[in-house]
Amino acid sequence: MRHLLPLALIPLLLLLGQARLAHAAPNAGGTADTVYRNGRIYTADKADHVHEAVAIRAGRIIYAGSSVKVEPLIGPTTRIVDLHGRFAMPGLIDAHMHPLEGGARLLRCNLNYERLTVPQFQARIQACLDAEQDREPDSWMEVVSWFQQGMLPAGVAISHSTIDGLRTKRPILVHDSFGHTVLANGRALALAGITHATPDPAGGKFDRDASGEPNGLLEDAAFVPFEPLLPTPSPAQNIAAARAALAALAKQGVTSALDADAQLATLDAFAVLDRGGEFTARLHFAMHIDTTDDANPAAAVARVVDARHRFDRAPLETTPHMTVRNAKLYLDGVISGPAFTGAMIEPYWVNTGTAAMPHWQPGTDNGPAVYHAAPVLADILTRLARAGIDPHMHADGDLAVRAGLDGIAAMRKAVPHKDIRPAIAHDESVARADFPRYKTLATFPVLSFQWEKPAPDTVEQLRDYFGPDRASIVEPAGLLQAAGAPVAFGSDWPVDTLNEWFALKVAVTRTNTPESGYTGRLGIDPGLSRLQALRAATIVAARALHQDQETGSLEPGKFADLIVLDRDPTQIPAEDIANVRVLETVVGGRTVYSAD
Numbered sequence: 001m002r003h004l005l006p007l008a009l010i011p012l013l014l015l016l017g018q019a020r021l022a023h024a025a026p027n028a029g030g031t032a033d034t035v036y037r038n039g040r041i042y043t044a045d046k047a048d049h050v051h052e053a054v055a056i057r058a059g060r061i062i063y064a065g066s067s068v069k070v071e072p073l074i075g076p077t078t079r080i081v082d083l084h085g086r087f088a089m090p091g092l093i094d095a096h097m098h099p100l101e102g103g104a105r106l107l108r109c110n111l112n113y114e115r116l117t118v119p120q121f122q123a124r125i126q127a128c129l130d131a132e133q134d135r136e137p138d139s140w141m142e143v144v145s146w147f148q149q150g151m152l153p154a155g156v157a158i159s160h161s162t163i164d165g166l167r168t169k170r171p172i173l174v175h176d177s178f179g180h181t182v183l184a185n186g187r188a189l190a191l192a193g194i195t196h197a198t199p200d201p202a203g204g205k206f207d208r209d210a211s212g213e214p215n216g217l218l219e220d221a222a223f224v225p226f227e228p229l230l231p232t233p234s235p236a237q238n239i240a241a242a243r244a245a246l247a248a249l250a251k252q253g254v255t256s257a258l259d260a261d262a263q264l265a266t267l268d269a270f271a272v273l274d275r276g277g278e279f280t281a282r283l284h285f286a287m288h289i290d291t292t293d294d295a296n297p298a299a300a301v302a303r304v305v306d307a308r309h310r311f312d313r314a315p316l317e318t319t320p321h322m323t324v325r326n327a328k329l330y331l332d333g334v335i336s337g338p339a340f341t342g343a344m345i346e347p348y349w350v351n352t353g354t355a356a357m358p359h360w361q362p363g364t365d366n367g368p369a370v371y372h373a374a375p376v377l378a379d380i381l382t383r384l385a386r387a388g389i390d391p392h393m394h395a396d397g398d399l400a401v402r403a404g405l406d407g408i409a410a411m412r413k414a415v416p417h418k419d420i421r422p423a424i425a426h427d428e429s430v431a432r433a434d435f436p437r438y439k440t441l442a443t444f445p446v447l448s449f450q451w452e453k454p455a456p457d458t459v460e461q462l463r464d465y466f467g468p469d470r471a472s473i474v475e476p477a478g479l480l481q482a483a484g485a486p487v488a489f490g491s492d493w494p495v496d497t498l499n500e501w502f503a504l505k506v507a508v509t510r511t512n513t514p515e516s517g518y519t520g521r522l523g524i525d526p527g528l529s530r531l532q533a534l535r536a537a538t539i540v541a542a543r544a545l546h547q548d549q550e551t552g553s554l555e556p557g558k559f560a561d562l563i564v565l566d567r568d569p570t571q572i573p574a575e576d577i578a579n580v581r582v583l584e585t586v587v588g589g590r591t592v593y594s595a596d
Contacts, residue, residue, distance in 0.1 A: 031075030032057050033589060034560075037067040039083025040568055044090050044538045044553040048531055054088075056560040059318025059589035064554055087568040089534065090554050091255025091561040091585060092500055093541035096392070096425045096446045096490025098179075099259050099283065100238060100266045103245030105144045105494045113177050113497050115150040115456075118162060129168045137169035140230055145494065146183070148176040149336055149457035159209070160186050160216025173226065177495050180334045180341060182218045184226070189214055192225040203291050203330075203371050205341070219339050221291075238269035246273070249281045250593035252500045253563040253582040255320075256282040258545055260392055260425060260490070261328045263288060267311045270322055274313065279320040280585075280592035282561075284545050285311070286326035286392045294376045301327075301383040308389070316550050318559055318588035325546065326390045329380065331370050332400035335428050335474075336457040337465060342397030343367045345431055348465045360464050370403040377403065378410035381422070385415040390546065391422045392446075398429040398470075405437045412441060423544055425490060429466070430476050438485035444544040446490040447477050449507035449533070450499070452525070454518035471523065477507060478526040487528070488544045489537040500537070504569065505577035507533040513578070530570050530577075560589040 032055035043049045043064055053070040055063040063070055074080060109128035116124065125143055132141070151158060163172055163185045171188035175181075184192070196212050204221025206214045218226075233241070249257060259266060262285035273279060287307050293300035304327045313321035333341025340348055344366045353359030372380065384391050391411075395401040404424045411420070423444040428451065438445055451458065452475040462471050473479060481487050491503055506512075507528045510521040521527075528536065542552025551561050564584040569577045585593035 030057065032062060032070075032073040032078050034079040034081065035070055035074055036081045036083055036088060036562075036564075037070055039085060039564075040087045041083075041554060042087065042089040042534065042570065043555060044535055045555050051554075054554055054560075054562070056589045059560055061554055061556050061558050061560050063556060081564075083564065086583070087565045087570075088562055089565070090538040090552055091563050091587065092253045092537045093489075093545065093552060094249075094254050094257040094491050094493075094500065094537070095423065095444070095488045095541040095544045096260045096448070097257050097493040098261055098495075099245035099249065099257060099493070100241050100269060102248065102494035102498060103241035103243070104233070104237070106244045106248065107241060109141065109143045111143060111146045113145050113147045113150075115147060115152055117152045118156060118158070121146075121151070122163065122166060125163060125172070125174070126166050129166060129170065135170065139170055140188075141168070141170045141172045142230070143172065143174040144177075145497075146174050146176045148178070148181055148338075149461065150455075154456060154460050158183060158217070160184060160189060160214075173230075178334050178336070179495055180220050181339050182223050182226075184216045184218060186216070188226070189216060191229055194225060203368065205339075207338070217338070219341055220333050233265070235265075235268065235272075238265055239272050242269045242273055243278070246278070246280050248498050250585045251582065252498055253565075253585050253593075254281055254500065255561040255563070255585065255587045256284070256542070256545065256547065256551060258284045258286060258326060258392070258490070260286050260394075260492075261288050262286055262324075264307070267307060267322075267324065271311055274322050277319075279322070280587055282316070282320040282547065282551070282587070283322045284326060285322060285324045286328040287324065289327050289329050289380060291330075291371050293380075294372060297376065297380045297383055300380065301387055301389070304384070304389055305387050316547055316559075320587050325388065326392050327384050328392050328394070329372060329377070330394045331372060331377075331404055332368060332395060332397050335367075335396045335462065335466075337461040340365070340465065341368055342429065343370050343399040343403070344397045344429070345399045345402065346467075346470070349467050351464070358464070360467070362467065366399065367397055370400050372403075374403060374406060377407040378414075381407045381411040382414040385411050385418055385420045388418070388420075390420055393422070393424050394426060395424050396426050396428050398431045398434070401427055401430050402434055405434055405441060405443065408441045408443050409437075421544055421546060423488070426492070427480070428475055429470065430473075430480065432473070435476070435480055435483035435485070438480060439483060442486075444486050444488045444540070445480050446488045446541075446544065447475075447480075447536075448492045448496070448503065449477065449489055449536075450491070450496055450503035451475055451506075452477055452510050452522055452527070453506045453512040454520060454522050455512055455516065458522055459518065473525060474523055476525050477528055481528055481532055482526070486540050486543065487532070487536050488541040489533075490541075499578075501569075501580040502578040504533045504537060505575065507536070508574050508577065511575070530574070534569065560586060562586045
């Protein structure tokens with residue numbers, strides 16, 4: 001990336017390049033441990049080569065080329081995998097997810113992101129309650145993966161009364177899949193002391209009914225009063241969730257990922273597995289910096305640096321380990337309703353007509369103020385850069401995106417020669433004037449491709465509340481790519497189910513599934529080409545995570561992180577990309593997942 005590499009690094013990179021060229025010669029230094037041949041092996045290198053064979057020794061690629069020329073590397077102990085024409089590629093790199101939470105959700109009462117009617121919603125929660133009769137009457141019930149925007153019929157009202165009638169005395173919290181809204185029942189509200197007199201906190205909101213009483217819906221920081229009331233997961237529970245997460249990643253073909261909002265308990269759990277040699281993916285962790293840290297940015301950055309000293313296992317090795325060299329900041333909430341907590345340059349629209357004869361016009365609500373004031377954000381980002389920490393910011397609305405870019409511009413000016421790789425996650429609404437700034441500022445938009453389709457949250461709500469022009473460019477992956485932005489992929493699991501191949505399909509088609517009932521493409525964005533989508537989830541994401549010298553492409557000298565698929569996503573009908581199945585996942589030359 002332009003203007004980022006210090007001059008002192010250039011000789012080192014030249015040496016690395018020479019070392020890789022030396023590895024490229026067949027039989028240079030001995031035979032291979034494993035050879036994959038007779039396949040279509042997409043490398044994701046600069047030329048997007050497709051080879052027939054790769055050879056692996058000591059966890060690294062030592063050759064990529066033809067099946068004939070790989071023969072000298074095959075010895076009596078070499079494991080030979082005949083791909084029979086199947087497709088292989090670098091392992092997926094997911095640059096934004098929440099793996100401990102994802103693993104924990106696999107073990108909880110889970111609504112699985114499904115579109116539900118109110119009776120179905122109630123019945124699913126009641127079934128969970130009935131299965132835990134021994135936890136009555138005081139144990140908290142937490143329900144996860146509620147697709148709030150997909151409730152049926154569209155626009156149905158939900159409040160604490162929706163779940164107050166369930167057969168239980170337990171306090172209940174239902175977490176929406178986006179991670180920004182929680183529904184609390186009446187007992188939960190009472191235990192938290194939330195009444196009509198409770199003021200909205202900074203960075204959050206208590207939704208209220210017509211009389212001003214809290215209706216049970218809590219937005220962002222409004223959830224804070226519940227945190228001291230909830231039982232803290234035990235270390236054993238966190239370790240179980242971490243194991244479940246790693247297994248889920250391996251099955252999807254994810255060989256590297258960023259935990260985009262890590263707490264110390266998260267690091268403790270994964271560190272146990274790392275020390276025990278149980279890692280099946282390279283995991284990076286972004287330590288959380290909250291708005292409460294604005295009063296003392298130096299202490300916040302020092303806390304991140306301390307976590308790096310305690311948990312980071314750098315430098316990268318063929319064996320996967322954990323690294324801590326990122327920090328996470330939230331700049332706003334979500335653009336979708338009913339929260340509308342995305343920070344917007346122009347206000348949300350309102351219906352000044354009636355339900356039968358709507359008349360939508362710009363209103364007066366621009367969403368919340370950006371969660372970190374501009375001078376404070378610039379200060380934090382600059383301190384992070386000086387400490388060698390890459391900032392990773394959540395920004396959903398176009399005002400939040402602009403604030404993030406402005407903060408990065410200030411950071412670049414203050415620390416011009418350091419190889420810092422900032423990222424802005426989600427970028428669901430971006431002003432056209434800001435499209436080229438990602439390239440200029442060498443900033444990665446980390447996009448959750450699965451959102452780039454017609455769905456309740458993108459059509460039924462934003463079409464009206466955004467106005468036609470702004471709605472037409474929502475989820476602007478293709479437009480950002482065309483502007484030169486280094487688009488990377490991040491699933492945001494468990495905000496959605498972990499389905500990387502559906503997300504990559506949506507990146508290309510901008511369409512939903514036929515059974516969803518939503519037809520056509522989303523907006524005017526052209527989407528990504530197949531190779532652009534694959535590169536976003538491999539080599540570009542590797543650059544965003546500072547590991548492109550070792551992973552992200554299948555080139556001699558790099559780690560042997562690769563996956564074998566049951567079909568070729570570059571050749572099959574685009575809609576069929578969603579049905580890709582991973583047959584084998586390899587990390588550092590070791591098979592960590594094998595289907596059948």
